[in-house]
Amino acid sequence: MSPTLDDVARAAGVSRSTASRVLAGYGPASPAARERVRAAADQLGYAPDTVARALVTGAGYRLVVAIAGATPGVLDDPYVDRVLRSAAATGAQHGVGVSLEWLPLDAPAPVLRRLAADRGVRGLVVANTTAAILDAMPRALAGRVASIGVGSRAVPSFDVDNGGATTAMIHHLHAAGRRRVAMVTGPRWMPCTQRPIDAYRAAVREAGLPLRLVPGDFSAASGRAAAHEILTRWPDTDAVFATSDAMALGVIAALRSRGAEVPGDVAVAGFDDIPFAALSLPALTTATHPVELIAAGAATAVLTGAKVPLATAYPSHLVARETA
Amino acid sequence: MSPTLDDVARAAGVSRSTASRVLAGYGPASPAARERVRAAADQLGYAPDTVARALVTGAGYRLVVAIAGATPGVLDDPYVDRVLRSAAATGAQHGVGVSLEWLPLDAPAPVLRRLAADRGVRGLVVANTTAAILDAMPRALAGRVASIGVGSRAVPSFDVDNGGATTAMIHHLHAAGRRRVAMVTGPRWMPCTQRPIDAYRAAVREAGLPLRLVPGDFSAASGRAAAHEILTRWPDTDAVFATSDAMALGVIAALRSRGAEVPGDVAVAGFDDIPFAALSLPALTTATHPVELIAAGAATAVLTGAKVPLATAYPSHLVARETA
């Protein structure tokens, strides 16, 4: 089977302790010993056994990705998939696997406690974070937890700059001559959906134009419902910015079903730049959401334990296609 | 911190071995001891340390999901995401993380060997399996490997019943009066794409209708190309069954660009029932692909080591919408 530290030590003619020190990268060791151990390890193709190391250090061997939501159904989402894949890729570089958990919105504490007590857990990345989750975060997880979404003093945040993206999109719409821009927001319980609302408010107010806010939940169905509500309350609306592509697609479907042309009568813009945004007809104008970068950043912070800023914002880029 | 087996044994008044036997579920133990150990474990909230267990049993601590393909680009696919997500959720139940690997089509053996030799690897789930991969499967992986796709005596198969789904779809098309049904297949190198072809052949021959087969690779681009080929070779085609929704969407785009109405002139059906299938206009008729169930089945088989049939087929259900 694969070589152990003992094999390396024997081949290098040193004790296991010395080999361990050299390979771990700290602790005293003579340059000569250092050299011999390195060579032996290379030659034997030695790779430290993560299990044994985890047992003795108590560091854990897997990265948990926890998604907050009302039901386990939140796990069934392409967004979650992207987070998971990126975390899995990052974990692979550190020899750790990734597992997925649902964090019940109404009772996150027991799950968090279980995760904190599980010696197998190396670290935790939470998505769709709420203030309640931040509050319930066990001390034992300090330094090895990150949030995709809002953060706290104890939990660093990694998120897209959706405020900036919203500002850019509203300006884009205004520049195209759209004056009555409605916005379909994300679910209220998700704190990170607040920034786009604030940005929209500021941009619209600054232009002296009317505020038209309708809540959604990022799903296509909620986009359809929102479009009907918008057309009913404000029939002269000439643009809709939905904060997810799925909602934007739902908005377009509902608009058409009511005889409105897109973008002729109403421009529609989404957010996320999912693959089908480019495939839909007409092609959807949207803004990128660097989910993979964000998840990789969060996972790396957790796995390396490096000092990171309280909040890291990843830029989003506007992708102008046909619908707006 | 969390209680250890020693704590449980002490509380139950037995030795650690007895406690271990009871909790592991096999090996001799008197009913009385069994009862006391169970009670003590419950009362202390004992959970076995996966790390320690993995170290001593050599069982590994992560489940590898390996995706076969010509390039690493195959990993960047919503289908892979669904497999990974389901495997990760299943892994979480077993305290096991998941990592993702690319299995090069032209040289799978070295990767397979490396995985077999890696003590961290608890088991392997392969997708897009080929005969060459099955042949190259190391003995060391026996009993802890499963295939999503074709299998062998040594590798149990978990797959969708795409043959049955094809039969049902062709019958659906025939029943709707479509007589000249073309089919866009999956890539030839993927053995599991053969069953739909056989099913199509049988259904069409039985109805005494013409055979119209065009190869694709599951992508929207290949669907577009296939539609052009179909219209060129057989202009009177009145239905197209594409074996992926992405291809079906490509087919529709190409059909329209050539002035054909869907479903007026040509009915189009897909396979997979991706979220966008319901959102596209007109809504895509397709058949479900229970990827999550399949991946969970494969992962569970690998993780539990339970005896499983050589092949498990998961049913697919026809979803009749507007395009066919």
Added chain:
DNA sequence: GTGAAAGCGCTAACAC
């Protein structure tokens, strides 16, 4: 600077 020794928490022979 180096090595011997003591475990991390658990399972699996092996005696009793």
Added chain:
DNA sequence: GTGTTAGCGCTTTCAC
């Protein structure tokens, strides 16, 4: 049936 014993591969005091 049960307990004693010996490790799994590694890190980490602590003498030297």
